[in-house]
Amino acid sequence: xxxxxxxxxxxxxxxxxxxxxxxxxxxxxxxxxxxxxxxxxxxxxxxxxxxxxxxxxxxxxxxxxxxxxxxxxxxxxxxxxxxxxxxxxxxxxxxxxxxxxxxxxxxxxxxxxxxxxxxxxxxxxxxxxxxxxxxxxxxxxxxxxxxxxxxxxxxxxxxxxxxxxxxxxxxxxxxxxxxxxxxxxxxxxxxxxxxxxxxxxxxxxxxxxxxxxxxxxxxxxxxxxxxxxxxxxxxxxxxxxxxxxxxxxxxxxxxxxxxxxxxxxxxxxxxxxxxxxxxxxxxxxxxxxxxxxxxxxxxxxxxxxxxxxxxxxxxxxxxxxxxxxxxxxxxxxxxxxxxxxxxxxxxxxxxxxxxxxxxxx
Numbered sequence: 001x002x003x004x005x006x007x008x009x010x011x012x013x014x015x016x017x018x019x020x021x022x023x024x025x026x027x028x029x030x031x032x033x034x035x036x037x038x039x040x041x042x043x044x045x046x047x048x049x050x051x052x053x054x055x056x057x058x059x060x061x062x063x064x065x066x067x068x069x070x071x072x073x074x075x076x077x078x079x080x081x082x083x084x085x086x087x088x089x090x091x092x093x094x095x096x097x098x099x100x101x102x103x104x105x106x107x108x109x110x111x112x113x114x115x116x117x118x119x120x121x122x123x124x125x126x127x128x129x130x131x132x133x134x135x136x137x138x139x140x141x142x143x144x145x146x147x148x149x150x151x152x153x154x155x156x157x158x159x160x161x162x163x164x165x166x167x168x169x170x171x172x173x174x175x176x177x178x179x180x181x182x183x184x185x186x187x188x189x190x191x192x193x194x195x196x197x198x199x200x201x202x203x204x205x206x207x208x209x210x211x212x213x214x215x216x217x218x219x220x221x222x223x224x225x226x227x228x229x230x231x232x233x234x235x236x237x238x239x240x241x242x243x244x245x246x247x248x249x250x251x252x253x254x255x256x257x258x259x260x261x262x263x264x265x266x267x268x269x270x271x272x273x274x275x276x277x278x279x280x281x282x283x284x285x286x287x288x289x290x291x292x293x294x295x296x297x298x299x300x301x302x303x304x305x306x307x308x309x310x311x312x313x314x315x316x317x318x319x320x321x322x323x324x325x326x327x328x329x330x331x332x333x334x335x336x337x338x339x340x341x342x343x344x345x346x347x348x349x350x351x352x353x354x355x356x357x358x359x360x361x
Contacts, residue, residue, distance in 0.1 A: 015048035028162035149218035243336035248289030
């Protein structure tokens with residue numbers, strides 16, 4: 001249990017999937033196991049943190065291994081991947097699984113994937129996204145790691161024919177931090193033909209390992225270059241995710257197409273001040289909820305024209321307000337742009353500075 005001691009730092013709601021794997025069959029029905037009979041489980045469930053040691057023990061007992069290392073090696077052997085350390089082997093399994101899950105992705109899917117993970121790869125392919133994520137990991141930035149944990153959870157949930165976790169209110173709240181829950185549910189790893197040679201026990205082992213990797217990713221104490229604490233970075237991530245859902249509702253207005261052009265121009269000028277332009281596909285998805293290729297011919301022309309704007313930020317702001325955007329919506333637009341790039345230092349200060357300068361607060 002040596003390598004599962006990090007469980008002692010895990011929050012109770014984050015254990016939901018792992019506990020479901022230990023207490024539910026693939027059909028979603030309850031299964032007999034020692035954890036259900038333990039007094040601490042009966043007294044404290046679903047406050048899983050109270051009995052984290054029992055969860056760790058049951059994870060090994062059900063898989064038949066004496067240590068987590070042995071369990072991990074077994075899963076690694078099944079995929080013919082290796083690693084010099086526990087962390088390297090977990091990463092090797094993670095990338096192998098993600099590669100299988102993304103095997104049918106189009107470039108548009110990979111672009112959405114990159115946006116969800118908040119990375120800007122040189123190429124919108126699995127290899128490009130992997131390199132971008134590895135760079136973030138080397139720089140000890142938490143946000144991509146946190147998102148990976150949610151993606152892994154989405155994979156693991158496919159293990160069940162019926163999802164027993166969605167009955168848990170704390171878990172639902174956490175999982176909905178994914179902008180496109182439906183998008184990640186399309187992974188369907190456990191329904192993939194590539195796993196047809198796995199026995200039921202081997203599928204359980206794989207699901208448990210992925211759930212444990214997800215917990216480790218979520219609990220790694222990384223700090224972004226803004227100097228924020230882990231809790232503050234996660235708060236900003238949640239704010240960013242909320243804005244990704246609200247900004248397109250007013251930025252992409254077919255009744256007033258001029259709003260779209262001005263919003264894109266605002267993005268170009270605002271991020272241009274920090275020399276941090278976003279790739280066109282990423283900017284369109286973030287602002288309009290659509291990929292550039294999905295826009296009409298006239299809309300694409302408006303975007304390309306907006307990239308060459310000579311307007312000032314103040315001029316664009318006044319035009320947007322005149323077109324009917326509220327001050328709150330303008331603040332949301334500034335917020336999603338401020339949070340769009342991890343390289344922005346002191347994000348909140350930049351946000352407040354421009355909101356005040358533009359008379360929005």
